Amino acid sequence: MTRKIKVGIIGAGRIGKLHAENIVNNFKNVEIKAIADVFADKIKDWANSIGIENVYSNHREILNDPEIEAVLICSSTNTHAQFTIEAANAGKHIFCEKPIDFDVNKIKEALSAVEKAGVKFQIGFNRRFDHNFKKVHDLVKEGKVGEPHIIKVTSRDPQAPPIEYVKVSGGIFLDMTIHDFDMVRYLSGSEVEEVFTHAAVLVDPAIGEAGDVDTAIISLKFKNGALGVIDNSRRAAYGYDQRVEVFGSKGSVTVSNDTDSSAVLSTEDGVISEKPKYFFLERYKDSFVAELRDFFNAIENDTETPVTGMDGLKPVLIGLAARKSYEEGRPVRVEEIEA
Amino acid sequence: MTRKIKVGIIGAGRIGKLHAENIVNNFKNVEIKAIADVFADKIKDWANSIGIENVYSNHREILNDPEIEAVLICSSTNTHAQFTIEAANAGKHIFCEKPIDFDVNKIKEALSAVEKAGVKFQIGFNRRFDHNFKKVHDLVKEGKVGEPHIIKVTSRDPQAPPIEYVKVSGGIFLDMTIHDFDMVRYLSGSEVEEVFTHAAVLVDPAIGEAGDVDTAIISLKFKNGALGVIDNSRRAAYGYDQRVEVFGSKGSVTVSNDTDSSAVLSTEDGVISEKPKYFFLERYKDSFVAELRDFFNAIENDTETPVTGMDGLKPVLIGLAARKSYEEGRPVRVEEIEA
Amino acid sequence: MTRKIKVGIIGAGRIGKLHAENIVNNFKNVEIKAIADVFADKIKDWANSIGIENVYSNHREILNDPEIEAVLICSSTNTHAQFTIEAANAGKHIFCEKPIDFDVNKIKEALSAVEKAGVKFQIGFNRRFDHNFKKVHDLVKEGKVGEPHIIKVTSRDPQAPPIEYVKVSGGIFLDMTIHDFDMVRYLSGSEVEEVFTHAAVLVDPAIGEAGDVDTAIISLKFKNGALGVIDNSRRAAYGYDQRVEVFGSKGSVTVSNDTDSSAVLSTEDGVISEKPKYFFLERYKDSFVAELRDFFNAIENDTETPVTGMDGLKPVLIGLAARKSYEEGRPVRVEEIEA
Amino acid sequence: MTRKIKVGIIGAGRIGKLHAENIVNNFKNVEIKAIADVFADKIKDWANSIGIENVYSNHREILNDPEIEAVLICSSTNTHAQFTIEAANAGKHIFCEKPIDFDVNKIKEALSAVEKAGVKFQIGFNRRFDHNFKKVHDLVKEGKVGEPHIIKVTSRDPQAPPIEYVKVSGGIFLDMTIHDFDMVRYLSGSEVEEVFTHAAVLVDPAIGEAGDVDTAIISLKFKNGALGVIDNSRRAAYGYDQRVEVFGSKGSVTVSNDTDSSAVLSTEDGVISEKPKYFFLERYKDSFVAELRDFFNAIENDTETPVTGMDGLKPVLIGLAARKSYEEGRPVRVEEIEA
Structure with missing residues (x-):
């Protein structure tokens, strides 16, 4: 049996919750170890009900957890670039919702941090x-x-x-x-x-x-x-x-x-x-599961992600x-x- | 939160396995406590891999477990009627694959046992x-x-x-x-x-x-x-x-x-x-999940199953x-x- | 240029009129020399308007006209067999609306007359x-x-x-x-x-x-x-x-x-x-023209009609x-x- | 019964022939009195075969015939504007194939002649x-x-x-x-x-x-x-x-x-x-007949044509x-x- 990939989710709005539930229901080899949201109180019950034990209000608690291999950035768009940089610096693989940013320079900074860190990076173009x-x-x-x-x-x-x-x-x-x-x-x-x-x-x-x-x-x-x-x-x-x-x-x-x-x-x-x-x-519906399957496969097999940083920029x-x-x-x- | 329904599965051929995996992936409030198959050895690894701990070669071990509320009869057709009678007598709710039997009298005996026991009974007409x-x-x-x-x-x-x-x-x-x-x-x-x-x-x-x-x-x-x-x-x-x-x-x-x-x-x-x-x-694919959803709902809410014994006989x-x-x-x- | 085929139409109800107009509009090499209907008075104006000069109340005037090579039998069903026999005896090629009759013996008599006369015979299964x-x-x-x-x-x-x-x-x-x-x-x-x-x-x-x-x-x-x-x-x-x-x-x-x-x-x-x-x-609409095209071709080229007497009987x-x-x-x- | 509209066709290429045959087969109240084509010799047999008696090499013979009420201009594009002007000046209603011209000024001249003459004008946008x-x-x-x-x-x-x-x-x-x-x-x-x-x-x-x-x-x-x-x-x-x-x-x-x-x-x-x-x-196929139907109706009822000169220019x-x-x-x- 394959090892478990431990992940953290940053942002528990509609799309963050969707990814969380898709992971629980579809990927036996993936464990959501923690979820972070500025309104941590509001999501606690939901998180526990699907078996996520750690609910933080600060995403850094996820980035500081050495057991967590990968993060899903599902927070508001204006935080994507910053969180990507932080996560890359923390050595986490990154699945980031689209768009990375509206500002080209910020996107390039984020991609540069990813490249430097050598982590996997996939952008959420689910279609x-x-x-x-x-x-x-x-x-x-x-x-x-x-x-x-x-x-x-x-x-x-x-x-x-x-x-x-x-x-x-x-x-x-x-x-x-x-x-x-x-x-x-x-x-x-x-x-x-x-x-x-x-x-x-x-x-x-x-x-x-x-x-x-x-x-x-x-x-x-x-x-x-x-x-x-x-x-x-x-x-x-x-x-x-x-x-x-x-x-x-x-x-x-x-x-x-x-x-x-x-x-x-x-x-x-x-x-x-x-x-x-x-x-x-x-x-x-099904595409949201399929994109994660490819992301986790890329981590497990150390292969390229199917939607790269360049696909996020263009x-x-x-x-x-x-x-x-x-x-x-x-x-x-x-x-x-x-x- | 709702209580857990504990179920046992009798027969782990193609359809038994399908139901087991569908339950694991879709019903948080249902636990497969045990599975029985004449070739118990052959299915043990698969059963464990999806979290089923108890694997029996004799279905009676399921029927004798007082914690198990419901059984899914997925064994070969010639056993359906007999197992239905046994399960009904043991007070278990029953989901039975079609057909109950090729012999009308045997079907009627089985339905009669179900009626006497007052258990839920649903036949697997998934379409x-x-x-x-x-x-x-x-x-x-x-x-x-x-x-x-x-x-x-x-x-x-x-x-x-x-x-x-x-x-x-x-x-x-x-x-x-x-x-x-x-x-x-x-x-x-x-x-x-x-x-x-x-x-x-x-x-x-x-x-x-x-x-x-x-x-x-x-x-x-x-x-x-x-x-x-x-x-x-x-x-x-x-x-x-x-x-x-x-x-x-x-x-x-x-x-x-x-x-x-x-x-x-x-x-x-x-x-x-x-x-x-x-x-x-x-x-x-989806209909196999949907039929179980209705079966578990009927148990949880003590309502009629959507496909009855008569629907199995006719x-x-x-x-x-x-x-x-x-x-x-x-x-x-x-x-x-x-x- | 090919010779003109002169035809007569027996019966000027809905289908008789349809065939007449289709011939006028589509077949330059076919001329409707006469049309017969028991209500000859009622159809005269219509017939003239599309260029048919001779309008009879008695179909025998058509059968007696030696210039007329072929007839279309479009009268009421109970006359089809009788008119087929008369037309065959008069040596006319026959296009007959379906059914020939409801009585098998009458159909067989009609087909027998057609065979004896050696004329073309086509039944109006337009579909x-x-x-x-x-x-x-x-x-x-x-x-x-x-x-x-x-x-x-x-x-x-x-x-x-x-x-x-x-x-x-x-x-x-x-x-x-x-x-x-x-x-x-x-x-x-x-x-x-x-x-x-x-x-x-x-x-x-x-x-x-x-x-x-x-x-x-x-x-x-x-x-x-x-x-x-x-x-x-x-x-x-x-x-x-x-x-x-x-x-x-x-x-x-x-x-x-x-x-x-x-x-x-x-x-x-x-x-x-x-x-x-x-x-x-x-x-x-178009099939009514196409069936006549094949009928006239069969006459012109002395080939078999595509819908035969047997196709009318079966x-x-x-x-x-x-x-x-x-x-x-x-x-x-x-x-x-x-x- | 309505009067006959006598028309002339200028140009007997593919589209001119198509219109001619459509008129013969579909409009009982329209008679093609003449057709003109620079290669008059080549089209004579075809014209006669569909009942057109007069075949000219010079379109002016059509324009000079006082019995002819309307013309269809089906010649090459570079002649459309000129022939439209001549036909308008001769008081003929005009059905002109598209485009009137590639030159805006020539189109305007042609439309101006049409307007001055007060004749019907329809452009062949059949779709x-x-x-x-x-x-x-x-x-x-x-x-x-x-x-x-x-x-x-x-x-x-x-x-x-x-x-x-x-x-x-x-x-x-x-x-x-x-x-x-x-x-x-x-x-x-x-x-x-x-x-x-x-x-x-x-x-x-x-x-x-x-x-x-x-x-x-x-x-x-x-x-x-x-x-x-x-x-x-x-x-x-x-x-x-x-x-x-x-x-x-x-x-x-x-x-x-x-x-x-x-x-x-x-x-x-x-x-x-x-x-x-x-x-x-x-x-x-059917649209070519339908556009002429509207053209002839506009002449017969003195109503506006459905595709006007402005529709040709724009x-x-x-x-x-x-x-x-x-x-x-x-x-x-x-x-x-x-x-």
């Missing part, structure tokens, strides 16, 4: 582990569609987040589209060279007043010559719309939305199928380029941001 | 807990298709079982179609009154030599006046085909096969989607009628079998 | 010429599904006919299912050996009072060993439901309903597609067997009817 | 009359998707045209995308304000050498605030790909490709459906803006082109 998108990726990689020519991503939320969240979200391109920027990199096997953004406030004027947009078309040019386009909306009346297409010299591959069942009801009113699964927790650069393009009304090269 | 079929059931129950007129079930396996298995299987109607007989009862909300069977050996002559058939159309008449039809094959080249339709006065509801992904590949060769999920373990009666119809070349009323 | 069913037929014939094991036909009307029509229709098996009996012969490439019928009155009690049924499951056994099943309803709330499946040793082929568009509307209420095309005139035999099975509650061999 | 796109348009107009937010068009050809054609085609944006520019105007009910083009040569280097591109993403901003995107390829390996989506405040509507049948073949190799209908002649302006955007690497406002 790469989704059964549909992984299948598209695999078919493209096997050459089934030939050379990619056009990559398309449709990504629409079932409803806009609260305005208070919008204000601190980093804007739609870093909060929502960032997943799509990761997706086009994953599917195309190439880097984005240039973006052009058309965007508007069509869902809710309050989003505009908060300085953000809620509807966008982002046109992309890849280093390998392929073109791409992402369309986003903060609110699709019919629910969470998550589709992609890769079109190439030999054909195309598309995926459609997942639903709770394949039931089709035919009546006088029409032929009615189910709406998409509600939102990302339902839609990407989508932020593209997101910043997308915003700049919108603000300046012109195409923006990603290297302009890096410079 | 009722499948997301697709449950949705059809719910829509029918909500009246969305009106009064049911025609119930259709397509049920085809990806490949025929080994001939050695065919010989002891009880025949296609009790081994394979039995699930479909349960399904039409579940979906129609009515009892089957009469069956007529057309059957043939088209997949493999060896199945015929073993005294069985491999392809069948079973036409049904329900007590509420509705009609139905089941079509079976022991081998569909494209995989496990599991579809149903309920057609009624206000419309119809259908479900299609589940696939590993929604990827559609379009090339010069055509527009290609995925084949159905491979077989019942993959296709009905499909056997229909199966025997289907076989008689095939053998005698005439429609057979189910009450002929009961008499 | 064989439908793009979907023809594709299924072709794929089966090419061996794509291997040896056929199970043939399934779903055939449901959008609404029941008027009770006055039901009374003279010959019953559901000869009026409605007759098309499905032709379809299973067409798709299976084999003859029906035995049928068993479960039927009921579920749509409208008045249909039962008229001595007919409105819902049926007809189980079939073919000479080549394959099995089959047809399900019928006189009323599907969502419209005209016309689907088939051929399942065989190498796979299956299915077709779904045609719709007016592929539009899918996704809203808060669900994901809604279009209902099937309304009824047979809309659904099988479905009537199967229909009579289906009715007998329902009435006597037992499987009936088709040869019992022929005897 | 508006397609069953799928018309349904999308109607659902949008009925408010089913609410306010449009995102309009998407996928338009890919099954194969690139010959290089000789590419050279005189006006470039992809005026030759191919022009239909899509018309489509987004038709579906959005709004005007395009700004375009940004990403384009590349990925299908065939020879297209690049001819000064054109073969793959493009065109991002759009509409006057009503909505956004849009068109993706084009000169070659989709799986065939002619023609899809649209309109996404709005209340939901979305999409259409998929038409196929020759709905047959789905399931085998060991996968679940295979048909590829799209081959190319525009097959895919849009897509050319957008196409020129799209090209300019590509050439200059910046978003271009359509009013820049008009200025």
Whole structure:
């Protein structure tokens, strides 16, 4: 039997709790030794109920525990870079939720600390582990569609987040589209060279007043010559719309939305199928387990993680380029941001 | 926090192991205190690895343990009735794999022991807990298709079982179609009154030599006046085909096969989607957890189980009628079998 | 340029008019020289408007015209056999609407006259010429599904006919299912050996009072060993439901309903597609032209017609067997009817 | 009975012949009195075979015939504007194939002549009359998707045209995308304000050498605030790909490709459906008849044509803006082109 990997979780909000429960239910060889959250009191009962004994209010207690090999950073975005640096310095392997930061320099500092420490680092782009998108990726990689020519991503939320969240979200391109920027990199096997953004406030004027947009078309040019386009909306009346297409010299591959069942009801009113699964927790349920499986495997077998630090940096650069393009009304090269 | 339900598992073949692992991974309030199997030695390591301490070769050690509240009977079919009687007499709640027996009298004896003991009893018709079929059931129950007129079930396996298995299987109607007989009862909300069977050996002559058939159309008449039809094959080249339709006065509801992904590949060769999920373990994965959830809930809340002893008896009666119809070349009323 | 084929049409009801207009719009090498209808006065204006000059009340004027090579018999069913005999005796090629008659002996007399006269004879089983069913037929014939094991036909009307029509229709098996009996012969490439019928009155009690049924499951056994099943309803709330499946040793082929568009509307209420095309005139529009094309080609090139006299006789035999099975509650061999 | 509309056709290439045959087969109240083509000799036999008596090499013979009320201009693009002016001056109603010209001033001159003459003028944007796109348009107009937010068009050809054609085609944006520019105007009910083009040569280097591109993403901003995107390829390996989506405040509507049948073949190799209908002649067959029906109705009832001169001008302006955007690497406002 394999050794136990002892981990600590930093941040016990929605995503921290989700990871904790996924670990308890799915990984016999992983033990959550401790969890830290600024509101330690509030999570104690929940933590105990799933068998986590140590609940701290200060994440440093986790970093100081020599038995803990790896940490999951699930705290608020503005702490990701700092905690990554601290954890790397403490020699812990790191699974960090996206994005690392909105500031490129802070990301680079964090990645530099990781590199120096030689610890494993994985960023939480869970959609790469989704059964549909992984299948598209695999078919493209096997050459089934030939050379990619056009990559398309449709990504629409079932409803806009609260305005208070919008204000601190980093804007739609870093909060929502960032997943799509990761997706086009994953599917195309190439880097984005240039973006052009058309965007508007069509869902809710309050989003505009908060300085953000809620509807966008982002046109992309890849280093390998392929073109791409992402369309986003903060609110699709019919629910969470998550589709992609890769079109190439030999054909195309598309995926459609997942639903709770394949039931089709035919009546006088029409032929009615189910709406998409509600939102990302339902839609990407299995992917959250799958990404951790790969992270723990990388630790156990001392192999590379499937989503690296560079994969954490690039989508932020593209997101910043997308915003700049919108603000300046012109195409923006990603290297302009890096410079 | 709720009390722990302590259970024992009798029989550690494929399905016994599946249930054991599902309990360990999904039910924090359930503890598998012991498992019994005639080949106790062979399963010890596996049992320990998932945290089951007591491994017996004799199921009576489970029945004699006063701490064990409930048993799962997962041994070979010919022991189901006997073990049910013993477990009932020992005052244990019972989850029993289908079928209870091929012999109606033995089933009735077992059900009678259960009734006398007043224990919970649930039969393992897991497909009722499948997301697709449950949705059809719910829509029918909500009246969305009106009064049911025609119930259709397509049920085809990806490949025929080994001939050695065919010989002891009880025949296609009790081994394979039995699930479909349960399904039409579940979906129609009515009892089957009469069956007529057309059957043939088209997949493999060896199945015929073993005294069985491999392809069948079973036409049904329900007590509420509705009609139905089941079509079976022991081998569909494209995989496990599991579809149903309920057609009624206000419309119809259908479900299609589940696939590993929604990827559609379009090339010069055509527009290609995925084949159905491979077989019942993959296709009905979640339903095996869901049926146990309801069983444990029934114990915890002292409510009725969702699949009762009568639900275990009826499909056997229909199966025997289907076989008689095939053998005698005439429609057979189910009450002929009961008499 | 090819010579003109001059034809006469007997009977100018809905189907007679349809054929007339289809000929005018699609076949430059065919001229409708005359049309006969007992209500000649009522159709004169319509006939003239599409360029038919001669409108008779007596069909014999058509049969006596030596310039007319071929006739289309579109009058009421009870006249088909008699008019076929007269037309054959007059040396005319014959396109006859289905069914030839409800009486087997009358059909045989008619076919005998046709054979003796050596004229072309085609029966109006138009669904064989439908793009979907023809594709299924072709794929089966090419061996794509291997040896056929199970043939399934779903055939449901959008609404029941008027009770006055039901009374003279010959019953559901000869009026409605007759098309499905032709379809299973067409798709299976084999003859029906035995049928068993479960039927009921579920749509409208008045249909039962008229001595007919409105819902049926007809189980079939073919000479080549394959099995089959047809399900019928006189009323599907969502419209005209016309689907088939051929399942065989190498796979299956299915077709779904045609719709007016592929539009899918996704809203808060669900994901809604279009209902099937309304009824047979809309659904099988092109097939009515295609069947005539083959008829005229057979005349022009002196080749066999694609739907022969035997194809007209067999479905009537199967229909009579289906009715007998329902009435006597037992499987009936088709040869019992022929005897 | 209605009067006959006498028409002349100018240009008897593929599209001229198509219109001629559609008129002969579908419009009893329309007579093609004459057809003109520079290669009059070559088309005489064909013209006679469908009943057109007068075949001229000079289109002026048509314009000088006082009996002819309307002309269809189907000659090469470079003659459209000139022939429109001449026909308008001769008082003929005009159905003109797209585009009117590649030069905005010439188009304006032609439209000015039409306006002055007060004749009917319709441009051949046939896709508006397609069953799928018309349904999308109607659902949008009925408010089913609410306010449009995102309009998407996928338009890919099954194969690139010959290089000789590419050279005189006006470039992809005026030759191919022009239909899509018309489509987004038709579906959005709004005007395009700004375009940004990403384009590349990925299908065939020879297209690049001819000064054109073969793959493009065109991002759009509409006057009503909505956004849009068109993706084009000169070659989709799986065939002619023609899809649209309109996404709005209340939901979305999409259409998929038409196929020759709905047959789905399931085998060991996968679940295979048909590829799209081959190319525009097959895919849009019925729309070519429907656009003429509306044209002739507009003449008969003296009503407005459904696709006006402005509808002919606007897509050319957008196409020129799209090209300019590509050439200059910046978003271009359509009013820049008009200025």
